[in-house]
Amino acid sequence: MMLEKATVVPGMVGGMLLHCKSLRRFEHSGGWIKALLEETENERMHLMTFMEVAKPRWYEKAIGITVQGIFFNTYFLAYLASPKLAHRFVRYLEEEAIQS
Template identity: 45%
Template sequence: MLTVNKTDLVRHHVPVTMADRFAFRLVGGLSTVASVLFSKRYGNRAVVLETVAAVPAMVSATLLHLRCLRRMVDDHGWIRTLMVEAENQRAHLMSFVAIARPSGWQRFLIVLAQGAFYNSYFLLHLLSPRTAYRVAGYMSEQAIQGYTRYLEDLESGVQTDIEAPAFAIDYWHLSPQAKISEMLVSMRADEAIHRDIQHAFADALVAGKLLPDLPATDLDAGSSIGLDEKRLDAS
């Protein structure tokens, strides 16, 4: 089990190269557009963003799988880790869908956003894997900030801290009386791990390596950087 503390939540990869700055500005622009379109209801904004957020890990897993096949090398469990991340992001989406049912117009936007982002990200990953991983890392950084703001609104009473959906309670093994705030704490901890994984892949490519160094967590034991158990403590 991994622990996500306050330092982990504010960790930020400072853009150094031109590719880093491109990735950072791209994610910032996407976040601004989402905020303008869905500023009144965070749940609706999250539904759209999570349909896009689940794309990078799936694309990365597919291309890493093919690359390892071409080079005939072991992936050391990283493909599975990326697949777990994609599944985890989908769980985020399903939790928000249970709170904010998307309208027909929003579903149309989701189709457009996902189609455009998937193809663009796939092409970016082919042209510059390092930049693609960095984009995904910055997306997780934005998600952490968004969940933190949402939690602050719940704590201040700006938004009502209603009961968490049954799906979220089951997925994160929350108490039966869990509130949305508890669900968000778990999601924010997940995103901190996604951020570190994606930035680690970008850093590895900068260093001329195919894969990041293996973490202390045993990937082959079924933990996949702690995401399989979904039990992360946030303090």
């Protein structure tokens, strides 16, 4: 559940920052904003399915919210510093999700 909560964050952060960049520069993103937000929606549906099956307790949900909050802020700062590094990290995160 923690991994699924974390995998929702990169698409949202990337889409949000690309959206803001597109607005600042008055240029199109080439479809990347939509692609990243669709990936986030896909990961959210995985999480919803898992939540329905696992039926986590309140404290597990609280831990998940904490993990997601910390990861969101960390990934946001990492994406601001180096989008290439942030995307590479997501690749490793997805590989871990496949293995687990």
